[in-house]
Amino acid sequence: MFRLARPLCSSVIRRMSTAEFKQAPHKLLVIPGPIEVSDEVLYANAHPSMSHVSPDFIPIFGDCLRMTRTVVDTTDGQPFLIAGSGTLGWDQVAANLIEPGENALVLHSGYFGDSFTDCLETYGAKVDQIKAEIGAAVGQDAVEAALKQKKYKLLTFTHVDTSTAVLSDAKAIAATVRRVSPETLVVLDGVCSVASEEIHMDAWDIDVILTASQKGLGTPPGLSVLVASKRAMQVFESRKSRPASYYASWKNWLPIMRAYESNQAAYFATPPVNLIYAYHASLTSITKSPSISLAERYALHREVSQRVKAAAKELGIKQLPLRDSEAANGMTALYYPDGLAAGDILPRLVKKGVVVAGGLHKSIKDQYFRIGHMGITAVEKERQDVDKVVQSLKETLEEARAEKK
Template sequence: MSSQAPHSTLLIPGPIEFDDAVLQSMSHYAESHVGPAFVKTFGETLTLLRKLFQTTNPGSQPFAISGSGTLGWDIVASNLIERDEDALVLHTGYFGDSFASCLETYGVCATQLKAPIGERPSLAEIEQALKQKQYKIITITHVDTSTGVLSDVKAVAELVRRVSPETLVVVDGVCSVGAEEIAFDAWDLDVVLTASQKAIGCPPGLSILMMSERAINRFKSRKTPPGSYYASLANWLPIMQNYEANKPSYFATPSTQLIRALHTTLSQITSKPLAERFAIHAQVSDKVKAAVAELGLTQLATKPENQAHAMTAIRLPEGMAAADILPGLGKRGVIFAGGLHKEIATKYIRFGHMGVSVTDPGRDDIDKAIEALKQAFAEAKQAKGL
């Protein structure tokens, strides 16, 4: 039995439900951020991140910094590319626009390669774009939280290494890390950025990155200083290196309780083979998507290869809006999210299925949500006369 207060089950695409032990670790007593106990915990946490991202390269560096996933964009935009240089942004939804906007804030020339809603740019289109100019970075939203579209990071990285090997491969993994496979070394990636509150299963407040030696060297060879103070690798790189080496260090005070919680959830995740974790997310995703199809509903991502395993974006029938069904779910103790894509925000809902709601066999979150969806949809259809 959970020790948490009774509450509606949160099944949005992040924040997610949290394990009791993770929440309990947030109640750790106050401690010095440079004291030996915390330094040891932080150092172990960074080492556990290497396991999560599947890297053993000593030249790569994990980061865990107070901030949201959005801070990861700033770190990339202010450190790994300079003003007037070119970035190619692969657009699969709302967050492609946002990453491009962040890059442009720092004076970067961001070219978006856009796909229709529910689609992703083809490899042929990406290859053609890469041959048109020299891009310093390419950004890939692994799972766009607005559309539920899954990108093929491995295939794109292979293409970039063949066509434009000097281009840094940057992956926005905010809605994928911990649920979708990411093999940092094997796929030859340069940056994967994420946040604590999604499939990793830690409360919001940490921006998490893994950065390759190639990316770090790109930063070190900059012609101009970084465009941000808080996001500067000049400030954060030695901090992370020191903590991982079990040495106290200071630039800005870390979120000590959140680091404790991250240590707890990463210890849980890495105690079992990651392949098992990815497989159970895929199995539950198939179950959810089959239930959606049984209701006669479709997804924004219509092709199976484009469909994420940590969330499902469900298109509603003509004449029904998100506001017609979300309250029905809520009164049944289940919380889904409304649409986020600007063009069709009212026309779909989003079901997040990741983390302990999927991996803990003692929970019935997914079955409860599917049943609630069936009932709320039937109720909404009747009310709308559909």
């Protein structure tokens, strides 16, 4: 919802300054996505309806493609911006890069390892998993051993598994693959990491990074974002069979992306025009801010993460990741304190205006909850989002424990 100085219509939006376009008071959304978004992003999302082949829209789309490269730190990766959720990224990988009967290796650090496996198998891949214990990432020795036993077309891992808040070492995984099985494609599921965790696609030699708009990228849900390396595109172009999906096929989408980046219109399926405007506003803030560089942005996420985790520890709450080095910087997963459960914690936080998420990992779903602290919640200290989260959590525990006595 918005608080507007006067009734909303297209002519007003054209004249209205961003300063006049304010969100109405609402509960603080600190789940691990969707996240809070800025007034500027929502203002852009309220752009008057426009043709996807308009001369005004074409350069916006092209800029988004270029700025997406900047976020993942690649000079020549091929971005794909397609209407859909982060899950569409899995379909793109499965439909375009692997053919029926080929082998895939999935590093499992939570719920989304199983989901990516299911997607790959749906397209006919033969999938092996390496499962880490709950709260841990897969170790490099296990990755190396698996790669030596079998030839894999691709390896996937969830950079931050939203179900566990476990952070996998992307740089180390890619280095292991290049050393042991150089032709295996490295696929990073960055839905809960892009723009909140440090990523260097080219320097780390990663082949695919897939993500979505609603988490670290600070945009409303609905945009699937993927960047493929030259190596990945060569594998796609040399495949023997047609891509196993129509909508997810790069055969259909690649000419569209190339056209828009060349400042020309093209059509396969209608892009989410307003969402692209919102994404453009957020990317501009992330990649072209005069006050905060990407490196500083990552540092702010680490700082906020440490603060939330330290506050939880002081309150006697144990985090789900087993090692601090494998704990995400954009979110925190916490076990409920002894004697307390979801009903003691989550409703009280909501009453204090703070919305967190319950558990997701099926084995321990009722034992923990999750706090998201990425995007403007982490970067814009003047919002005092983290202050509110920490104070609300402290008050909630005091009240819940007092009631149990």
